[in-house]
Amino acid sequence: AQKITQTQPGMFVQEKEAVTLDCTYDTSDPSYGLFWYKQPSSGEMIFLIYQGSYDQQNATEGRYSLNFQKARKSANLVISASQLGDSAMYFCAMREGGSEKLVFGKGTKLTVNP
């Protein structure tokens, strides 16, 4: 079974609008961390935001926020006020408590239209 599921292969959003990228995860470990990375066409992976399984509040970093719904095992990324430079692939990833490894989803390609 997939540990990280990103059901949206592609998403489109108008500049200045908000967009939500979906991510669901599967783990039986009570301790885990969830990450979102952005990969522009240049290829580099840029860390955006982190949510720990025991964190009481949803993580926020500037225009990025993570809608963490633990019971539903979802960790959706919300980008507010989209900019043209936000066009990229976005990957959700999870690290389970006892592991050093990150498990990645298949990614969502976001296109911001002017």
Added chain:
Amino acid sequence: GAVVSQHPSRVICKSGTSVKIECRSLDFQATTMFWYRQFPKQSLMLMATSNEGSKATYEQGVEKDKFLINHASLTLSTLTVTSAHPEDSSFYICSARRGGGTDTQYFGPGTRLTVL
């Protein structure tokens, strides 16, 4: 955020030659580094976990004699693709784990390898 460099960014080589890729953490010490491979329009596939001063741990299906990893210091790990063949052409990307806090992995900019 933390800075990880990778060199070279792009390399073209002939079949049968070996290629070395360097991964450096520039502003922190990384006891653990990771090497990934990414095919076009696909996600990252973990190849191996590199620990400073010890042998790398390879994922199932990754040939350790083909992909040699050396983590010589707390800031440098190298991946050598030995006797490269066209099927080894891919995007190779490393990450370095910054301990403490969120224990985040920071990624290098990647190396695009083309084997002719």
